[in-house]
Amino acid sequence: MLDIHQLAVIAGVARAGSYTAAAELLGYTQPAVSYRMRALERTIGVQLAVRSGRGVRLTPAGHRLAQHAESVLSALGAVEDEFRTYAAHARGMVRVSAIHSACASLLPGAVARMRSARPDVQIVLERATSPDAYRSLQDGTTDVALVSVRDGARPDEPDGGTAPEADVVDLPLISDPRCVLLPVDHPLAGLRTIPLSALADESWVLDEDRDEFTAACARAGFEPRTVALTNDPSTAHDLVAHGVGAAVAEGLALPPHPDPRVVARPLRDWPPRRVHALLRAESTRAPAVEALLTALREVVEETGAGRVTGWGRVDLATPPRGAEVDASVV
16 A cells, blocks of 8 residues: 555656665665665555666656655645644644734734633734745635735735636735825925825935835826835835935834824825735634734724824824725625
8 A cells, every 4th residue: 555655656757766865855864765666666566666877766656656746745735734724723822924004003902802702812923024924824824814906916926827726715904005104394394195106306215125115206207306215114104203314104014103203195196005815714613813813903993093193293084093994805
């Protein structure tokens, strides 16, 4: 009878091209690989590999068995991932991978609500980019992925190249505007929203991933004059407070208690991004995950209603911290 170790060995030999390399790949000794291959040939009743120079070459039967082995190992891996999720939920644990702004704005309130409603549940938080959060969902190392999606993109393709999966549940959460941060005495600070074209003469504090912003500036007819670079939103906010330049920030990434020298104004004609929660279909039945999603919904409703403090003369009809709640929120 075939066993899983033999299948792992022939799959490793097919990938590595020699018994020695397969042993390195699998963490076995070379004699152990050779022994398992001979045992596999006895079980199957056909020759699976022949010597070829310093390596080995699989026979047609060996190649076919290696293909079957990869399929079986992949299926077993999926079973392990699924039951690892069940085990985590049984222990009262929910793993979340989320973009920075969600970690800063939505998750603290949601976790606080979870502590009141389900003190037995442990939340494991990981800050990640949208593509990394989605990959963690795919490989089973996270239960909920909070990702950002620009207009025209798919929520199950946050990196623009990942194939959608049928068992991923997509829960739109909130629409998040892009804002400009300006000194409070700036001539445009009194406007409710600001067109990007009106900011052509500004000096800018930008992050290193600024291609999207510079492309938007080009469409508005100017090239931004960059005076400082930082990937830390708090540092950008402080630089604006000290008059170094203007900066851009997502509404959800704005600090809840800003420096009084700074105002935030939504950028006009800039499409907002959407924040989505992605999770596996089987996870929706887990009480701990359901409780977290309920807590997230409550925070989103509160944020979207315009709970803005400290941002000066911002009209709450167009709040920088949160924007409107999506109608299809969980």
